[in-house]
Amino acid sequence: MVHEEDGRIGLKHGAGGRAMRALIKEVFVDRLDGVPGPGIGLGAMDDGAAIAFGDQWLVITTDSHVISPIFFPGGDIGRLAVAGTVNDLAMMGATEVLALTCAVVVEEGFPRADLERVRDSIEATCREADARILTGDTKVMGRGEIDGLVLNTTGIALSRRVVPDSGLKPGDLIILSGTAGDHGIAVMACRHELALEGDLRSDVAPLNMMIRQALEAGEDGVIAMKDPTRGGVVSALCEMAQKAGVGIVLNGPSVPLNAGVRAAAELLGIDPLMVANEGKALIGVHAGAAERVLSALRAHPFGRNAAIVAACTEERAGRVILDTGFGRRLLTEPEGEPLPRIC
């Protein structure tokens, strides 16, 4: 049980970590779960749901996007919404998007030109992901009733195969598809108006084409995927370890980091492994498939820095161990992302 002292929702309950998962489980999942037939429903707390559909799976995911500011270095709320939803589908193994929906909640007084700029970004990102917005909704709230713009996108896909986030076994390896922490650090630096050397940009991008290549190369060797969004690489690995009941040894020095992110993270006192990525995937593979998957990822622009960053063990089942290169320590899953409204 989560015991909030005052029975009220806190920022941590939206931050992608332990507190959020507990709230969602207690308030929603334990009461609303129920998949008709085989499939992945609310109870799995995966990136989305999957229901059997003839000899295929209908994969469904939904996300609301509340990021502040809505325009940030490397992207904006429109790109984030499309990419976030496309990526959640891709993390389930569904790389061909059948349909997206887009629901807009906007504050009275919001500049129409900004709405059009967001629309342009939605359009461009859809094209990149070969996805289409098929239906939408528009609501306006009064001044001060909502801060700017909130987007919800729901994605629907058909897939011959579903990859859960719980499929790891001891001996499996975990690939991170590129540098860690770019989105979280870029947004935080932007909010704090940090003037930093280097090019701090969010990594927000739709990954379905890259993931398709990885799945084709890895065949049945890809056994678990998750995108390290809110709460970052650490939070995602903790969740994968718990669900699979394996220990995960994270090899710290092997995690790709942009130099600018490393510098800004030090300055801000934030661990880049604990902040959101919006264009990265953690891909669990059988050891024998690792090199094939890695090559396929590196052949794609979004995966050129992909690296094997962790290995699964029988020891410390359900926990993540950080190997710093100098020693090992157990990681505690963060309560949540240190930055509110990061996605």
Next chain:
Amino acid sequence: MVHEEDGRIGLKHGAGGRAMRALIKEVFVDRLDGVPGPGIGLGAMDDGAAIAFGDQWLVITTDSHVISPIFFPGGDIGRLAVAGTVNDLAMMGATEVLALTCAVVVEEGFPRADLERVRDSIEATCREADARILTGDTKVMGRGEIDGLVLNTTGIALSRRVVPDSGLKPGDLIILSGTAGDHGIAVMACRHELALEGDLRSDVAPLNMMIRQALEAGEDGVIAMKDPTRGGVVSALCEMAQKAGVGIVLNGPSVPLNAGVRAAAELLGIDPLMVANEGKALIGVHAGAAERVLSALRAHPFGRNAAIVAACTEERAGRVILDTGFGRRLLTEPEGEPLPRIC
């Protein structure tokens, strides 16, 4: 073109009438539309989208719910979200819900007990509609960044048949499934703390079971459906008339009205035909099917007051004519719902 004087979004742009449709068309539809293959996409601006799927249709709809207050006489935001989405599917002819998603955006400090109360309502309404929430999302915004709670629900259904909102022809009749204006007037009375005689309650309800009965009874005689939500019966009829290119004569005295709604509407100076309903359908039928559909509706508790309220003509194509019983006048579609945040 909508020329807002200052290039900013106004409340009217979320109010379900002319201003909203113009904004959506100009900003989103004209740029993002594109259905792969046959179907109903963004361009149709129908209650949802439909794409061909084997010998069936995959029907998809999305809605964000921003109602204030979140608990109101006759319902709450949870019931509204589920019913609203189920009804949009049903209005496309899809009465068997395959999956619902539910994304929650909540303000820091929101009482957890209220969230649980909303969850209970979601659960109960899902049961009524034989629908299930398969996946969700939770975001928290800071105090003052959002007013309380916003829910997004997306619905997915498979249907052998799709009923558009544009299918009317001269000679067809239009049935309203019950009393008009209950939701809008109840919420407005509640906001203004009007102490009125009678039982002013929102009509919010999932209509898919009732619509299924109507479709079975009417067979191919049901040719257009729309639920008169934001902007009410008048706005929905104006849209149906424009899309079909027919004139619609609305027989004022035949529109069912609750006595309490009539009284409150007079007091508030609001036309009950121009405010939102959340448990009503406008059903266009071939004249020969009207009595069968009417009987089927009246056999369902939500349709017991169903009545034929309008007829389609060749004259005044695209317009709605009100027959008051004393004379006829052309109705102008309202710019939008007079009440912000009504759904």
